[in-house]
Amino acid sequence: xxxxxxxxxxxxxxxxxxxxxxxxxxxxxxxxxxxxxxxxxxxxxxxxxxxxxxxxxxxxxxxxxxxxxxxxxxxxxxxxxxxxxxxxxxxxxxxxxxxxxxxxxxxxxxxxxxxxxxxxxxxxxxxxxxxxxxxxxxxxxxxxxxxxxxxxxxxxxxxxxxxxxxxxxxxxxxxxxxxxxxxxxxxxxxxxxxxxxxxxxxxxxxxxxxxxxxxxxxxxxxxxxxxxxxxxxxxxxxxxxxxxxxxxxxxxxxxxxxxxxxxxxxxxxxxxxxxxxxxxxxxxxxxxxxxxxxxxxxxxxxxxxxxxxxxxxxxxxxxxxxxxxxxxxxxxxxxxxxxxxxxxxxxxxxxxxxxxxxxxxxxxxxxxxxxxxxxxxxxxxxxxxxxxxxxxxxxxxxxxxxxxxxxxxxxxxxxxxxx
Numbered sequence: 001x002x003x004x005x006x007x008x009x010x011x012x013x014x015x016x017x018x019x020x021x022x023x024x025x026x027x028x029x030x031x032x033x034x035x036x037x038x039x040x041x042x043x044x045x046x047x048x049x050x051x052x053x054x055x056x057x058x059x060x061x062x063x064x065x066x067x068x069x070x071x072x073x074x075x076x077x078x079x080x081x082x083x084x085x086x087x088x089x090x091x092x093x094x095x096x097x098x099x100x101x102x103x104x105x106x107x108x109x110x111x112x113x114x115x116x117x118x119x120x121x122x123x124x125x126x127x128x129x130x131x132x133x134x135x136x137x138x139x140x141x142x143x144x145x146x147x148x149x150x151x152x153x154x155x156x157x158x159x160x161x162x163x164x165x166x167x168x169x170x171x172x173x174x175x176x177x178x179x180x181x182x183x184x185x186x187x188x189x190x191x192x193x194x195x196x197x198x199x200x201x202x203x204x205x206x207x208x209x210x211x212x213x214x215x216x217x218x219x220x221x222x223x224x225x226x227x228x229x230x231x232x233x234x235x236x237x238x239x240x241x242x243x244x245x246x247x248x249x250x251x252x253x254x255x256x257x258x259x260x261x262x263x264x265x266x267x268x269x270x271x272x273x274x275x276x277x278x279x280x281x282x283x284x285x286x287x288x289x290x291x292x293x294x295x296x297x298x299x300x301x302x303x304x305x306x307x308x309x310x311x312x313x314x315x316x317x318x319x320x321x322x323x324x325x326x327x328x329x330x331x332x333x334x335x336x337x338x339x340x341x342x343x344x345x346x347x348x349x350x351x352x353x354x355x356x357x358x359x360x361x362x363x364x365x366x367x368x369x370x371x372x373x374x375x376x377x378x379x380x381x382x383x384x385x386x387x388x389x390x391x392x393x394x395x396x397x398x399x400x401x402x403x404x405x406x407x408x409x410x411x412x413x414x415x416x417x418x419x
Contacts, residue, residue, distance in 0.1 A: 009057070015118045016053040020045055022129045023073060023094060029133045030090050031080035044079055048072040061102040061121075063166060070095045085151035089158070096158035096165070096189055101125040103169040104182035124186075131190055135197050146199055157192050161185045278307040282315035290326040291343075297330060299339040306346045312416045313352065317391045321354070324384030325410060329358035332408060336361050340407070347416070352397075354412040361406055368401040368408075 024045060033041070055068035073094055077087040101124035109117040146154075164185055168178040276287040287305065294301045311318075326343070333339050338359040345354050392399045397414040 011115055011118060012053055012057050015122055016049055016056065018122050019052065019098070019125065020049040022125055023048070023076070025133055026094055026129055027077060027080060027090065029135075031077065031082050031087065033080055040079070044076055048076050061099070061106060061169070066095055066099050066162070069098060083151070085148055085155070086146075089151055089155050092155060092158040092162070093189060093192070096161045097128045097186060098125060099162055099165045099169075100182050100186045100189070101128065103165045104179050104186070106169060107175045107179040107182065128186060128190065132193050135193050146196075146203055150199060154192060154196060158189060161189055276303060276305050278305065278309065280307060280309050280311070283307060283311075283318060286319055286322060290323065290330075294326065294330050294341050297339070298333050298341050300341070302342045304344040304346070308347055311347070311352075313395070313414065317394065320384075320391050321388050321412065324388050325354075325356060328384065329356060329408070329410075332360040333358045336406070338406075350416050352395075352412075352414040352416055354410070354414075356410040358408050359406060360403065360408045363403045363406075363408065365403050365405065368403055 051072040052065075052069050055065045059065040059068075070091060073091040074087065077091055080087065102121045104124055105117050105121035109120050165182060168181055171178070276284055276291060278284055278287075291301065291303060322345075329341055333341050336359040340357070340359040342355075342357040344356070345352070347353075389399060392412060392414065395414040395416065397412060399413075400411045402409050
């Protein structure tokens with residue numbers, strides 16, 4: 001213990017200025033300040049500094065000093081935001097580090113060299129703080145704490161470590177062995193910080209996933225509302241078309257302005273991107289996308305599609321069949337002068353009929369083997385046909401492709417009633 005000299009007092013004051021600065025660095029790294037007003041923090045840390053310096057001057061490195069230091073750190077931590085369990089854990093770990101570094105320094109440096117002992121103690125504590133503050137802890141995690149059970153388990157570790165430090169400090173163990181054990185316990189407490197970081201990172205990810213899940217449910221609900229609204233608008237537009245057609249018939253022979261007005265009204269209600277409307281959102285989406293591309297690339301596109309809103313045919317299987325067939329047909333028709341595509345899809349008595357004709361070239365007349373088309377991709381045909389064939393067989397259906405006068409004809413029947 002330092003004598004009552006001005007030199008000894010100066011050393012105590014300088015050492016605890018450094019210790020107060022290190023404490024602030026640790027608290028700022030793991031907790032979020034409740035108030036950023038500098039006029040508040042100066043007296044708060046000044047109070048801790050005076051308390052710890054006075055306690056060290058009176059008791060040196062001992063249990064009373066560490067208890068006073070813990071009380072001061074808890075008092076400072078109260079001005080930070082966060083759960084009390086996290087504040088308690090940070091305070092205990094810092095006191096544990098302080099005690100461990102002091103115990104290690106006391107065992108390494110003889111008691112007579114008190115100034116060198118304080119220097120080694122501060123140097124060890126500085127190394128620990130630098131390691132702690134280099135742990136990548138996200139800023140948003142400063143106000144987050146783990147659940148109480150996990151935090152209480154973390155709190156037990158510095159408590160047990162502190163008891164072990166005092167046992168080594170006042171015990172009769174060899175000085176070298178005691179210093180080594182202090183270093184091992186300090187290393188374990190540093191590892192706890194990494195463990196805390198990993199747990200906190202997982203906790204934040206789980207919380208974000210839960211938020212994303214709730215947002216997805218909300219968006220799904222909103223999408224269902226929008227789809228329902230669109231379905232009603234389509235139905236209303238479809239009915240309005242019929243009403244306008246009726247009015248146009250009744251307006252024949254009347255003023256031409258009325259006929260022109262009704263024609264403009266009917267044209268306004270047309271949706272240029274909607275080529276098909278069956279009421280089935282998944283089927284309409286695919287068909288409108290593919291047929292929109294076909295009308296952009298080809299000269300003549302004719303469709304006759306009548307399907308129920310609900311079918312036993314899965315959307316994925318329908319996409320495989322229609323998507324591949326239309327892609328191949330459009331690619332083949334684009335290479336011809338005629339650029340023709342006809343598509344008919346209807347459901348009758350539980351049987352789905354698909355009939356498609358597209359212009360093509362360089363394919364001999366007669367039945368076409370799907371296997372041969374798949375292997376050679378003749379004139380744009382064959383890509384994905386093997387997948388189409390598998391889906392047709394899944395529904396116990398029949399598929400036939402034949403070429404007639406440079407026109408590829410595709411016939412498919414799917415027996416939905418057997419599913």
